[in-house]
Amino acid sequence: MRIEQVLDDGTGAISPALAPLAGALTVKQPEKVLRWLRRTHVRELLTALATGRLPLTHDALSSHSHPVAARYMRHELIVCGLLPPVDKHLVDTEEWLRRRLAELVDHPHERLLRRFALWHQLPRLRATAATRPLRATAKPYATQQFTQAQRFLTWLHEHSIDPADLTQAQLDTWYTNARVHQRHSVHGFLTWAIEHGHLPRRLVATRLTFKPGTVITQQRRLALLRRFAVDDHSDAGPRTAACLLLLYAQPLSRIQHLTTTDVTEHDGELLIHLGDPPAPVPEPFAALLRQLVAAAGPPPALLFPGRLAGQPVAYQTLHKRLRKLGFPIKEARIAALRQLVLQAPAPVIADALGFHQTTATRQVANAGGTWSQYAPGDHTPLP
Known part of the structure; x- marks a missing residue:
């Protein structure tokens, strides 16, 4: 053919x-x-x-x-320039919701689910996509919210409970029997439904609190850095991603979108633009990063290209490659962020590495830092 x-x-x-x-x-x-x-x-x-x-x-x-x-x-x-650019994760989520709603035409609460998807979820995603690319986690998060909302409304129907008549005791009963991920994912729907009068406004949707995540030791972190920065027996892509996690605590959803324009040279020093100001890249990781930039092609080329034209590597693909190398993704990232906020004030780290200040500040407490406890004023020692 x-x-x-x-x-x-x-x-x-x-x-x-x-x-x-x-x-x-x-x-x-x-x-x-x-x-x-x-x-x-x-x-x-x-x-x-x-x-x-x-x-x-x-x-x-x-x-x-x-x-x-x-x-x-x-x-x-x-x-090819035949269609205007569009956010991949937004389109995928729109398609998923469209198919799911088509399957739920006979659901007793189909209208409420449709309103949640079309009046709440999609407008929020579109507003975010208008300001920055959606992260790879956007679709799983939205689909989990919708799925748990559907299951919650199905539970109401099976127990002959009208959403308008739902009591706090009945809601607490559902919370008691639901799993942790179900209670977490349904929170967005419950909050929206209560605020807009689809559920009684007197209800209180319990917000879950999570314990601080586990971390690797500083010695383990440095050992992993030495391994991935200089071990030339593995592919440069996963090694670079691992070092970005260990040095700058960057999430995979941000790493996958990095391009050659995010890496610059100034007065012989390699810099990477993750926030403002750009962060210096130490050796021997700088040599590895230069190698990846050279192999990527003319700018603005993706440092981690995927199989689809012009698209970065899929989040799950990059995740699996690191796991295959035995890399502790979550534990390493938390350890890196805690070490960073112990070395400088949380607002400085947040600006330089592109984090929300709340995220950095929370890790100060988890790491046992004392930056926020310093009293203002002149701290010059008295003679």
């Missing part, structure tokens, strides 16, 4: 609107393109776009019957 055939607009020639896509496919590895074109639903999707049966829009691709193929096609069309 040739590209000219699947992109034929019915006149025996490639559709002019898809000419950039045809050009992009011809420069890819031929065996991969041919394997891709052998899939029936891929050929049908391309032909539908070429003949105009499927409009060349994001909405049309979102409603396609083969979401995986449509998702890959979306990225190719964006790279």
Whole structure:
């Protein structure tokens, strides 16, 4: 099957609107393109776009019957300039909610679930995406919120409880029997429903408090730094991600989006822009980071590219690669952040590394720091 055939607009020639896509496919590895074109639903999707049966829009691709193929096609069309850029995690969440709501047409509380998704969840995600790219955790968080809201409303129906008549005792009964992750995920729905009168306003939705996370020792942290900064037997990508966690406490959702423009040289010193001001990069990690930047290509290239054109490595893929190397992701990040806030005031660390000040300040207390206990004024020793 040739590209000219699947992109034929019915006149025996490639559709002019898809000419950039045809050009992009011809420069890819031929065996991969041919394997891709052998899939029936891929050929049908391309032909539908070429003949105009499927409009060349994001909405049309979102409603396609083969979401995986449509998702890959979306990225190719964006790279070719045939579709405007769009936040991947926002689109994926919109598609998931659309499919889930379609499955719940017979649910007794479908209208309330629809309002929660369309009036609360999506507007908040769109507002965030308008200011910055959504993190990879945005979709799992939103889908868990919706799923637990559905389960909670199903529980009400099974116990013949009208949401408008729900009592605090009944809500507490549900809390008692629910698991920790269910109580945590449903909190957003309960808060929204109470504030907007879908549940009685007198109810109190209990907010969970979490214990400080476990950490690795400082000796273990330094040993891991030495291992990943100089061990050239492993791929440079996961090693760089591990060092960014150990040195700067960066989450994977931020690491995956770093580009070559985030790394600069000034007076012979390597700097990485995670906040303001940029943070210095010490040796031997600087040598590893320079190696990754050189391999990435001309700027602005992704330091951690994924399989999809113009997209970073998937969050779960990067997570699995680090786990495969035996790297304690969560424990190492918490240990790094606590060590950083012991070395400088929390607001300074927050600005330099792009953290919310509340996050940094909370770790000061967990680390046993005393920055916040210093009295103001002149601390010059008396003679």
